[in-house]
Amino acid sequence: MTDQMNCITLAARPQGAPKDSDFKLEMRDIPTPGDGEVLVRVHYMSLDPYMRGRMDDAKSYAEPVPIGGIMEGGGVGEVIASNHPQFSTGDMVFGMFGWTTHGVQHGTMLRKLPDGMPITTALGVLGMPGFTGWYGLTEIGKPKEGETLVVAAATGPVGSMVGQIAKSRGLRTVAIAGGAEKCKLATATFGFDAAIDHRAFDDARSLRKAIAEAAPDGIDIYFENVGGKVFEAVLPLMNRFGRIPVCGMISGYNTGALGGTAGEGPDKFPVFWRTLLVKHLLAQGFIISNHWDRFAEFVGEVAPLVASGKIAYLEDIAEGLDNAPGAFMGLLEGRNVGKQIVKLI
Amino acid sequence: MTDQMNCITLAARPQGAPKDSDFKLEMRDIPTPGDGEVLVRVHYMSLDPYMRGRMDDAKSYAEPVPIGGIMEGGGVGEVIASNHPQFSTGDMVFGMFGWTTHGVQHGTMLRKLPDGMPITTALGVLGMPGFTGWYGLTEIGKPKEGETLVVAAATGPVGSMVGQIAKSRGLRTVAIAGGAEKCKLATATFGFDAAIDHRAFDDARSLRKAIAEAAPDGIDIYFENVGGKVFEAVLPLMNRFGRIPVCGMISGYNTGALGGTAGEGPDKFPVFWRTLLVKHLLAQGFIISNHWDRFAEFVGEVAPLVASGKIAYLEDIAEGLDNAPGAFMGLLEGRNVGKQIVKLI
Known part of the structure; x- marks a missing residue:
């Protein structure tokens, strides 16, 4: 039997504010990484307002999430299998894995996290x-x-x-x-x-x-x-x-x-x-x-300011994937205080 | 008796599209130029859409014309008296004289016209x-x-x-x-x-x-x-x-x-x-x-293109100050063909 992962899929397109029944917690097979791909165990995932837009079937700057598809989003986690020469087991990376405990991405779509900063910062203040x-x-x-x-x-x-x-x-x-x-x-x-x-x-x-x-x-x-x-x-x-x-x-x-x-x-x-x-x-x-070409410059300027405490940040961390929909609905209503994150492990 | 000039004043603030009775043709004394000032006989005056805004008593980027005040606008004409060292009788200049046959402006507010171009171009294509x-x-x-x-x-x-x-x-x-x-x-x-x-x-x-x-x-x-x-x-x-x-x-x-x-x-x-x-x-x-600091650059680039015919222009010239209100109302309705100008002399 293949190993299983938990994920949250889009069950229905929301009418107005999303509600619990628009989301579905599912178990799926953990995908096997192909050539150049990397399998990651996600430790923290990000919740962001733009995700509400992806739930609608409207023309926007990005494709909507299909019904039954895994909700979109970024996360940080540990490489547990790699077919890409630049990543090894144990590396901590950022990638667009979605609302899921495990994800596969091509190595070119992943970003290694810098040493010395809490990994959650890659989702908020330094993300x-x-x-x-x-x-x-x-x-x-x-x-x-x-x-x-x-x-x-x-x-x-x-x-x-x-x-x-x-x-x-x-x-x-x-x-x-x-x-x-x-x-x-x-x-x-x-x-x-x-x-x-x-x-x-x-x-x-x-x-x-x-x-x-x-x-x-x-x-x-x-x-x-x-x-x-x-x-x-x-x-x-x-x-x-x-x-x-x-x-x-x-x-x-x-x-x-x-x-x-x-x-x-x-x-x-x-x-x-x-x-x-x-x-x-x-x-x-x-x-x-459209501006990722400037990201290294941003990190170069801001990471030292975060490390020295000159730039403060707040994180609001929910526990467990099953709490992600509730935390997301809270985010849209402004109930979070600081960057909304979900801890998965 | 002081010499007289013709001018058009704002008789009433228009309700919607301006009509004849919003304007008044008047005779007034020709003003005497003070220290540093220059008296100009206006040959051609400009009609432009922005003048409609000046007729309203609404907050905008410029002061409204007061009731009884001379309608605002630019014109080109000949210096007939000068108390400013940089201007002599006979010079052709551009200034904001208003809808009037004669106007006084401080020399710093006037611009000498370049030789070799029809003076009307200073109101349109090169204005x-x-x-x-x-x-x-x-x-x-x-x-x-x-x-x-x-x-x-x-x-x-x-x-x-x-x-x-x-x-x-x-x-x-x-x-x-x-x-x-x-x-x-x-x-x-x-x-x-x-x-x-x-x-x-x-x-x-x-x-x-x-x-x-x-x-x-x-x-x-x-x-x-x-x-x-x-x-x-x-x-x-x-x-x-x-x-x-x-x-x-x-x-x-x-x-x-x-x-x-x-x-x-x-x-x-x-x-x-x-x-x-x-x-x-x-x-x-x-x-x-707000960008007059770039005007010389504009003229430097575009005047040769106008002179050589590489940039074409059209002028629609009404005759006489008394026809200015009608020409202006036509301009707002798009009845003119090319830059709307009024010939005063």
Whole structure:
């Protein structure tokens, strides 16, 4: 009998927010690695908002997960069999194994983890989310000393990277977060100059007033990772020549009509277009998977800062694959605190 | 008795499209130039879509014209008195004199016209509109050989510059214009590879189909200068990593609710935001008056191309200041063919 692994498959396409019955815990045969392939025992897997988009059958920047297919995602683990010359049993690697205890990938699709850092960092602060924040802020946001930055989901792995890199470059940083606890973390742990609890405001107008008080010189960079009410609140506060990196938006992931990747934004498109024009704003979307050529540069710059404690990070670790769906639903509702990870071993 | 000049003032703020009674032809004393100032007899004045925005009392990138104030605008004319050392009687200059036969400006606000070119070119192909097209295309659009460009109002002074510069850099160029005559001009005079009459299509969807046929490889640059139906048609056809310079939009100038500077665009903001994200689009607004530091470079590059006939231009010249309001209303409706100018002398 072939050895078995556990995995979670997509049982049904969610209508709105995913529910338990959209996922299925299954046992399957552990695949045998072919030529050039590597078999990995996954120790930790990542949960990220983009996965909600993969559950819909809508045209997006990536293929949807098929019904019955293993949920997509990244993980870190140990090589337990290798047919690739660059990997040996015992190596710790990152790969897109999916929501599964074991996975096979071609060696060219794997990344060896650096020594000396906790392996979970490869899923958050030194992985895709941290890289997303670093790339979007530096390449599109182009931060300049003395400017003001606003970022939402500010205690998450993207937002906290954005805030800390901006702060280190001499910007005033304003966090938007959900709840008093996260606001406290934003200032105490991640060094934001101010933090605003968006849940304390019913509408964009009152939220805007609070943001305006926290950003008395206006906003030069709005790092857009949530959409919705926050963006509507922020737009009129943007300074001339402001920049808006747009990296995917959690607030719209559950709205099926949009294919799961857009927030609500301002009431009307023309309001946005006019603001873009009269204030010379730049808005640019980016999907981080097109920029892996910059990843080594990111790690080279940021890993020492993480190692020395100059860049802080938080992880929220769920236990066991069977808890992954619940943790994922919590993530979409903002119930996690820090990078959401699932421990598998 | 002081000598008199004719001018056109703003009599009332328009509700929607301007009408005759919103303007008033007046005689006023010719102002006396003070220290450092220069008095100019205006020969030709420019009419441009942005002037519609100045007629509204809405917050924009420039102050509105006050009721009873002279309508704003640029013109070219002859110096008839100078208290500035760099200008002498007889010099031909460009300045923001307004809708008037005579104007006084400080010498620092005037630009001497180059020899050897018709002076009207300083209002169009070698003036603000041509510069707008050149700057937006090259600085924001960043055209690359083999790409496809779409521009609306393609026979106007901005659109025709955009199309010709793009063509000279090896792009496929697609014109959107209003009416068969302008479409013919777009291809025959301005060298567009294809031209589409937007009036032949009732809705964005059918217009989109026509644009898709003219741009079989998709659109890499959409130079946005009209907004409305055209942008809605274009958006889904944008290629990944496409660029959208946004330079002011004629289709929205008459909609008072928007302050006169925005088109309609896609049905919903989230559709735009999602497209921006998943296709890595860049959208950037610009107001050309912030970029005069690049004007000399523009003239240096483009004036020889105009002189040699490699860049064509069209002018639509109305006769007499009293015809300026009618010509301006025609401009907003697209009735002009080429750069709209008023001859004053």
